[in-house]
Amino acid sequence: MDTRTKAKTIEQALRNRGVRWTGQRQAIIEALVNTEEHLTAEELLHASRAIDESVSAPTVYRTLNLLVEAGMVSKRVFQGDSACYELLLGKGHHHHLIDVESGNIIEFTNEQLDELLDEFAAEKGYRIACHKVELFAVPINKPAPSDKPTAKPKKR
Amino acid sequence: MDTRTKAKTIEQALRNRGVRWTGQRQAIIEALVNTEEHLTAEELLHASRAIDESVSAPTVYRTLNLLVEAGMVSKRVFQGDSACYELLLGKGHHHHLIDVESGNIIEFTNEQLDELLDEFAAEKGYRIACHKVELFAVPINKPAPSDKPTAKPKKR
DNA sequence: CTTACTGCAAATCATTTGCATCCCT
């Protein structure tokens, strides 16, 4: 699915939910589909403004919230500060492996893993509505720099 | 390990890191070890004040941060707002199953799961430093209330 | 004694909200 199609799909989905299609939303969606995964609200704001000067932060947040509610975007909150948003359109369920050294986020899927989790939950008497797996990892060439394995993107 | 021992262990660990042992920290640690998992900074503040009136919010945060840095407490940020802290002392690695209906958090371990993840990461050329698995699930008696599976503890 | 620790009040910062105006439909 190319970016144009994605944008149109999102537009339709939102219109169907009864929201109005404005120039700002158009710009925000364009910026969103043209971006490679995982951006913060502020990054999206900048990108959107490059398309339409008039986009404001509240509108970005409001639109992002709409998208999250519509299930087209996922919101994730890491330690530290701002939330990261990710366009889900067209991608299946997946997990994240965060390269602690570079900060890169690698997406992956693993059926075996999903099955294992479903089975486990079933045993406990639950049905999984949504699950999240995050691996914080280091490349296996260098021997881990020191002792603190946990990612610490102290930004605030 | 009983709560007294836990408290002493934490005290020693922190002293070894060269921090001074104050009445407030004593109260905060006592409150912490006497609590059943997963509390917010504010909850800990209340509990601490029940022991020592003079404990203030900044001190709770400062102490909590010390504990996190020392690796004795984990901090987790869910969607929404305040972070949740969890005493790790004496418990092994574990994951969480969050009951979406009741908000209860059930801890579990699963070796098979951990192995699977380690193997997977190795294949990708990574060594896992720390991983996090969160299952948002609903009890399998009632048929899920509606359509939105994602936990929405809208508090803000 | 020295200087880390504390409480208080003020500062931060991401995100939200009130409101008057604007413009999709």
Place this chain on the structure above:
DNA sequence: AGGGATGCAAATGATTTGCAGTAAG
């Protein structure tokens, strides 16, 4: 038209920080 959407400015709310006083070692 009519009501949702927008920008602006102000509000929120968790967490942090500056500072002067206090107390641990």
